[in-house]
Amino acid sequence: MSTTVTSHRPRPPAQPESLRARRLPAYAAPVIAVAALALAAAIVYGASIGGPVLVIVLGAVLYLVGLFAASNAVEGRRSARNRTWSALIHSAFVLAVVPLASVVWTLVSKGTERLDANFFNTSMNNIGARDPNGGAYHAIVGTLEQVGIAALITVPLGILCAIYIVEYGRGRFAFAIRFFVDVMTGIPSIVTGLFVLAFWVLIVSPWFNDGRPSFSGFAAALALSVLMLPTIVRSTEEMLRLVPPPLREGAYALGVPKWKTILRVVVPTALPGIVTGVMLSIARAAGETAPVLLVAGGGAAINFNPFENNQSSLALYVYQQAGEASKYSPARAWTAALTLVALVLILTIAAKLLARRNRLSR
Known part of the structure; x- marks a missing residue:
């Protein structure tokens, strides 16, 4: 008489909900950017203290503050600091490219007027x-x-x-x-x-x-x-x-x-x-x-x-x-x-x- 021994593999322990990292949804950053620009435009034009340049500058500041606050509430302080510094690096890149693009656009738009054989x-x-x-x-x-x-x-x-x-x-x-x-x-x-x-x-x-x-x-x-x-x-x-x-x-x-x-x-x-x-x-x-x-x-x-x-x-x-x-x-x-x-x-x-x-x- 033979007995069959069945081996049961242990199941991996279930991952607690608290260990799962929460992430901001992909649409969060664009929504925060639009809201920051809208709020900046309302403040600047409502108080009549500037123009589009001030709106962009104030909007960038409000965007960084809003992004840090949202990320800190959902992902934690460490991820919030990472997102904020990444946004600052991207902003510095844009800040460096925008004047160059402006110069190129101005040269091309105004320099083609006499671009002829004469x-x-x-x-x-x-x-x-x-x-x-x-x-x-x-x-x-x-x-x-x-x-x-x-x-x-x-x-x-x-x-x-x-x-x-x-x-x-x-x-x-x-x-x-x-x-x-x-x-x-x-x-x-x-x-x-x-x-x-x-x-x-x-x-x-x-x-x-x-x-x-x-x-x-x-x-x-x-x-x-x-x-x-x-x-x-x-x-x-x-x-x-x-x-x-x-x-x-x-x-x-x-x-x-x-x-x-x-x-x-x-x-x-x-x-x-x-x-x-x-x-x-x-x-x-x-x-x-x-x-x-x-x-x-x-x-x-x-x-x-x-x-x-x-x-x-x-x-x-x-x-x-x-x-x-x-x-x-x-x-x-x-x-x-x-x-x-x-x-x-x-x-x-x-x-x-x-x-x-x-x-x-x-």
């Missing part, structure tokens, strides 16, 4: 206050030449200087280089313009111009180079320091010389960051007005020679057109500003794509 094919030579025509061809040429020359001078010099600081620099000399680079970072653009004016325009240029000082686009490029150099050096230095030491050590273990390790391993690894720093410096140089005005003089005619006579730039063109007493000048200024932003954006995208392609090809 604007890009003509200059301001012989254009009067009552003439609706006239363009920025001369300023576009000046910007491309001045920024191009400045980049040819500064990019190799800045990258080599950063390589020396990171890979070779030791002692007081490297410390002195870092110190002067930091000092140059804070130099105002007008000071660099005055320096180039006093040195190049008034002292050097008379040697090549029959004893007379001469404005030129090359002088503006020299001033822009002084502004670009510290940005390139510091950004390249930081990118080179981020390259992992095992990459260098592995190359040294294989018998690769140090200069070839830097050229074939370190620099390609840091290339995307280096390109970003270079494009930031180019964007700053392209938007400078004071150095170009001081040492290039500006001008309304087209000048393809950066080593002789006055030359304009897009930033200077915007400054001049914004101050002109003509009803057609503001449209030219906005279109030139849009052109400058688009030009920098195109150069940045092209440089990023080129750096990415070169990195992947390795």
Whole structure:
């Protein structure tokens, strides 16, 4: 006679209701936001103390208070603090994006008025206050030449200087280089313009111009180079320091010389960051007005020679057109500003794509 033994698996203990975390419903945050904006609008417009900006600011404060109170009542203090800080972070992001979006929208909406062939094919030579025509061809040429020359001078010099600081620099000399680079970072653009004016325009240029000082686009490029150099050096230095030491050590273990390790391993690894720093410096140089005005003089005619006579730039063109007493000048200024932003954006995208392609090809 056999007996069958049946085994009963113990059931898991039931989870008490008190241990289940309660959560706010998904619609709670939008409802609180709408209620906060409505209450803020009622307070501001009811008391006649402000406009839409004050409504948004007060609504954001009321939203944070309401969200904390609702979350604290349902989820507890810890979750309430988490939700509140998350909302503050999101608000900071929106606060940073809204001005940028506003600038882009203003540029696009106002800059398309003169976005035509005449604007890009003509200059301001012989254009009067009552003439609706006239363009920025001369300023576009000046910007491309001045920024191009400045980049040819500064990019190799800045990258080599950063390589020396990171890979070779030791002692007081490297410390002195870092110190002067930091000092140059804070130099105002007008000071660099005055320096180039006093040195190049008034002292050097008379040697090549029959004893007379001469404005030129090359002088503006020299001033822009002084502004670009510290940005390139510091950004390249930081990118080179981020390259992992095992990459260098592995190359040294294989018998690769140090200069070839830097050229074939370190620099390609840091290339995307280096390109970003270079494009930031180019964007700053392209938007400078004071150095170009001081040492290039500006001008309304087209000048393809950066080593002789006055030359304009897009930033200077915007400054001049914004101050002109003509009803057609503001449209030219906005279109030139849009052109400058688009030009920098195109150069940045092209440089990023080129750096990415070169990195992947390795």
